[in-house]
Amino acid sequence: MLDHKSPTPHMPCTSRRKFLKILGGVSALSTIPSQSFANIQQPRELGLSLLNLHTGESLKSTFFSEGSYLNESLNDLNFLLRDHRNNQVHQMDRQLLSLLHDLQQQFGADKPLHIISAYRSPETNEKLRANSKKVAKKSYHMKGQAIDIRIPGIPLKELHQASLEKRAGGVGIYSKSDFIHLDVGRVRSWGV
Numbered sequence: 001m002l003d004h005k006s007p008t009p010h011m012p013c014t015s016r017r018k019f020l021k022i023l024g025g026v027s028a029l030s031t032i033p034s035q036s037f038a039n040i041q042q043p044r045e046l047g048l049s050l051l052n053l054h055t056g057e058s059l060k061s062t063f064f065s066e067g068s069y070l071n072e073s074l075n076d077l078n079f080l081l082r083d084h085r086n087n088q089v090h091q092m093d094r095q096l097l098s099l100l101h102d103l104q105q106q107f108g109a110d111k112p113l114h115i116i117s118a119y120r121s122p123e124t125n126e127k128l129r130a131n132s133k134k135v136a137k138k139s140y141h142m143k144g145q146a147i148d149i150r151i152p153g154i155p156l157k158e159l160h161q162a163s164l165e166k167r168a169g170g171v172g173i174y175s176k177s178d179f180i181h182l183d184v185g186r187v188r189s190w191g192v
Contacts, residue, residue, distance in 0.1 A: 044064075045062050045064060045065045046062065046063055046064035046065075046097070046098055046101045047060070047061055047062035047063060047064075047101065047109075048060070048061060048063065048077065048097065048100055048101055048104060048113065049104065049109065049110075049111075049112040049113065050077075050080055050081075050112055050113050050115055051112045051113070051114050051115065052080055052081070052084065052115045052118075053114050053115060053116060054084040054115075054116075055080075055084050057080055058112060059076055059077065059080045060112075061073045061076055061077060063077060063097060064098075069094065074091075074092075074094075074097075077092060077097065078090065078091055078092055078119075078144075080115070081115065081118035081119055081144075081147070082118070082119055083119050083120050083121045083124050085121075085124045085127075086121055086123065086124060088119070088121045089119070090119040090121075090144045091144055092118065092119065092144040092145075092147075093143070093144050093145040093184055095145075095168070095184045096144070096145055096146070096147060096169075096182070096183070096184045099166060099168045099169075099182060099184065100113060100147065100149070100182070102166065103151075103159070103162060103163065103166070104151075106162055107151050107154050107158075107159070107162070111151050111152060111153060111154070112151075112152075113149045113150075113151055114149060114150045114151065114152060114179075115147065115148070115149060116148035116149065116150070116177075116179045117141060117147070117148040118141070118144075118146075118147045118148075119141060119142075119144050120139060120141035120142055121142070122142055125137075125139050125141060125142050134174075134192060140169075140170070140183035140184070140185050141183075145169075145183050145184045145185060146170075146181065146182065146183035146184075146185075147181075147182055147183075148174075148179045148180070148181050148182075149179060149180060149182065150178055150179045150180065156173060156175060156178060156179070156180065157173070159180055160173040160180050163180055163182055164189055167187050168182075168184060168187075169182065169183045169184040169185045169186065169187060169188075170182070170183040170185050170186070170187070170188050170189070170190075171188075171189045172189065172190045172191065172192065173190075173191045173192070174192050175191070175192070176192070
């Protein structure tokens with residue numbers, strides 16, 4: 001027969017005390033007005049305005065809304081950011097798209113990002129490597145995780161600095177060619 005004053009084998013005193021503390025904490029949280037969590041619960045929209053300099057195609061699209069990615073918009077972005085040399089389409093990394101959104105918002109959403117290069121097929125990457133030592137053998141472009149951009153009216157050095165501050169991956173500045181490279185690989189930087 002168990003004595004109700006002593007702890008049961010399944011619920012020692014320390015567990016009971018922890019349980020009561022947790023219960024008290026939950027009760028205290030329930031007194032906080034639900035509006036204080038409104039900003040956390042509201043999903044934000046993510047969109048981009050882009051101009052592909054090689055094809056002349058432009059796109060203004062929301063790719064994330066109400067807590068979900070919008071597949072049709074993602075497909076449109078993937079198409080615009082395709083390898084323009086052979087029209088191969090590849091899924092672009094969503095983290096990269098979010099980074100581009102953040103940069104575009106920082107510098108004014110009305111200015112389209114000019115796309116110099118986004119996805120590159122392995123064949124295209126190899127052809128570019130044959131003509132330049134600046135093209136990486138295992139380029140993030142081949143994974144849909146890199147893009148080369150500029151924003152008209154924004155000094156390249158400002159765009160470069162803002163990209164470095166994001167610490168979201170690799171950032172390279174190509175001053176003579178007037179673009180920056182962004183990728184969502186490991187954090188690193190370089191200048192040419």
